[in-house]
Structures are given as structure tokens and as C-alpha cells.
Amino acid sequence: MATALAKAADAESVDHAARIEHVSKSFTGPAGRQLVLDDITLDVAPGEFVTLLGASGCGKSTLLNLVAGLDEPSAGSITTHGRPALMFQEHALFPWLTAGKNIELALKLRGVPKSDRRGRAEELLELVRLKGAHGKRVHELSGGMRQRVAMARALAQDSRLLLMDEPFAALDAITRDVLHDELTRIWQETGVSVLFVTHNVREAVRLAQRVVLLSSRPGRVAREWRVDIPQPRRIEDAPVAELSLEITEVLRGEIRRHGQH
Numbered sequence: 001m002a003t004a005l006a007k008a009a010d011a012e013s014v015d016h017a018a019r020i021e022h023v024s025k026s027f028t029g030p031a032g033r034q035l036v037l038d039d040i041t042l043d044v045a046p047g048e049f050v051t052l053l054g055a056s057g058c059g060k061s062t063l064l065n066l067v068a069g070l071d072e073p074s075a076g077s078i079t080t081h082g083r084p085a086l087m088f089q090e091h092a093l094f095p096w097l098t099a100g101k102n103i104e105l106a107l108k109l110r111g112v113p114k115s116d117r118r119g120r121a122e123e124l125l126e127l128v129r130l131k132g133a134h135g136k137r138v139h140e141l142s143g144g145m146r147q148r149v150a151m152a153r154a155l156a157q158d159s160r161l162l163l164m165d166e167p168f169a170a171l172d173a174i175t176r177d178v179l180h181d182e183l184t185r186i187w188q189e190t191g192v193s194v195l196f197v198t199h200n201v202r203e204a205v206r207l208a209q210r211v212v213l214l215s216s217r218p219g220r221v222a223r224e225w226r227v228d229i230p231q232p233r234r235i236e237d238a239p240v241a242e243l244s245l246e247i248t249e250v251l252r253g254e255i256r257r258h259g260q261h
């Protein structure tokens with residue numbers, strides 16, 4: 001089904017990897033109805049890298065979950081071509097399987113024949129620079145290595161769109177730096193579209209071609225920036241730092257306006 005969809009999309013030469021049109025989302029809780037996302041319109045172009053930036057609780061994960069199809073918008077529509085791949089802060093690997101078998105499972109679910117799975121898993125491990133780790137158990141891997149395996153598993157789904165929800169937030173700064181480089185390289189090598197959620201301004205600027213800032217309560221697209229700084233960037237590069245400062249100022253204004261801290 002997903003393959004048929006992807007093929008149909010190929011045939012009409014798609015101009016977006018995700019199209020979010022006038023999307024709103026409310027939740028009903030003990031305190032009544034809460035409008036979390038209000039009239040979000042946003043496209044991710046094929047091959048584009050977009051970061052979604054905003055304060056804690058502004059609705060970033062809610063929006064990503066809607067794009068992933070894990071939940072339904074209250075209003076508006078979302079289209080993606082084929083099923084997006086997802087990666088979270090927690091690696092969500094199966095601890096009883098080896099690194100390689102975790103990837104092979106994703107290949108199996110995608111319908112890759114058994115005889116091709118091992119070879120493809122090895123290739124994906126090589127892509128995330130974990131050659132030789134096929135037989136390693138999850139508990140034998142460092143946090144950074146686990147996120148590499150999680151990345152390989154997401155790529156195993158062969159989606160056109162990779163949705164990432166703060167995937168490096170739990171890592172130390174140096175490991176995160178290395179994984180930023182790896183993600184940039186993989187994005188360039190594979191041509192996959194990426195929608196990456198973070199509340200870290202520098203991370204957003206380090207990675208993206210476009211940074212979209214969400215306001216809080218309710219989440220709306222407050223502003224966006226095109227980032228033309230050549231890749232690979234370093235988080236401490238002067239242009240990255242400069243743009244990060246500018247965005248941080250706007251983000252601070254948003255947070256003040258909504259009485260959050």
C-alpha cells in the first residue's frame with residue numbers, strides 16, 4: 001500500500017514531501033478544551049531539511065505526530081507521500097534484538113525479502129559508520145551508537161520523509177556534534193527530506209535549510225528563516241552563532257508574550 005502510494009507520487013512528480021494545510025489540534029482534558037496548534041500551514045519540499053523550533057510545550061511533538069499519522073488533526077489536512085519514518089529522543093530499539101536484527105526487522109516490515117535483509121542491514125550500518133556492529137546487543141552500545149542504529153533503522157524504511165523529534169537531546173555535546181555531522185552527510189547522500197524538531201536554537205541553525213519558529217499557546221508559525229550558510233557547518237561558526245542570536249531574541253519575545261519561562 002505504502003509502496004503503491006510512493007509510486008503514484010513518483011508518477012506525478014511531487015512538489016512536496018509533506019504538506020500541512022491550516023492544521024489545528026485541540027485536546028480535551030480536565031481543564032476543558034485546549035487549543036494546542038492553531039492554523040499551521042507548512043510545506044517540506046522534496047530533499048529539504050526543515051527544523052521546527054519552539055519553547056517546551058508549544059506543540060512541536062503534537063505536530064510531528066500528526067505528520068506521522070499517529071493522531072488526527074482537529075481541522076485542516078496533512079499529506080505525505082508514503083509513510084514517513086520516525087525517530088525520537090529515546091532510541092526505541094528492541095533490547096532483545098541485536099543492532100543488525102533491529103534494522104532487519106524494519107526491512108522485513110517494509111517487505112524486503114529475507115535473503116536481502118542481512119546485506120542491506122550491513123550497508124545501513126556502514127552508512128551510519130557502525131560497520132561491524134551487526135551482532136552487538138543494544139546494552140553494549142553507547143547512547144550515540146544507539147541513536148546511530150535508530151537512524152539506520154529509520155532509513156531502512158526507505159521513506160522520502162524522515163521525522164525527527166529531538167533525537168540528540170539526551171546526548172552529550174561532543175557526541176551530538178558528531179551526529180550533526182553524520183546527519184548532514186546522510187541527508188546529502190540520500191536526498192531524504194527531514195522535518196527535525198528541537199528547542200535548541202543552535203542545533204536548528206546548524207542543521208537546517210529553513211528554521212520554522214512556532215509560538216506557544218497556541219502553537220502558530222511565528223516566523224521562519226532561510227539558512228544559506230554552507231554545509232558542513234559547525235555549531236560554533238560565527239554565522240551560525242549570529243543567526244542563532246537573532247532567532248533566540250525572537251523566541252524570547254514569544255516566550256515573554258505567552259508568560260512561559
Ligand SMILES: Nc1ncnc2c1ncn2[C@@H]1O[C@H](COP(=O)(O)OP(=O)(O)OP(=O)(O)O)[C@@H](O)[C@H]1O
Nearest residue numbers: 027028029036055056057058059060061062063199
Ligand atoms: N495526547 C494529549 N492529550 C492531551 N494533551 C496533550 C496531548 N499531547 C500533547 N498535549 C498537550 O499539548 C501541548 C503541547 O505538547 P507537545 O508535547 O506537542 O509540546 P512540545 O513542543 O513537543 O514540548 P517539548 O519541547 O517539551 O517536547 C502540551 O500542553 C501538552 O500537555
Ligand SMILES: [Mg+2]
Nearest residue numbers: 060061062165
Ligand atoms: Mg516534544
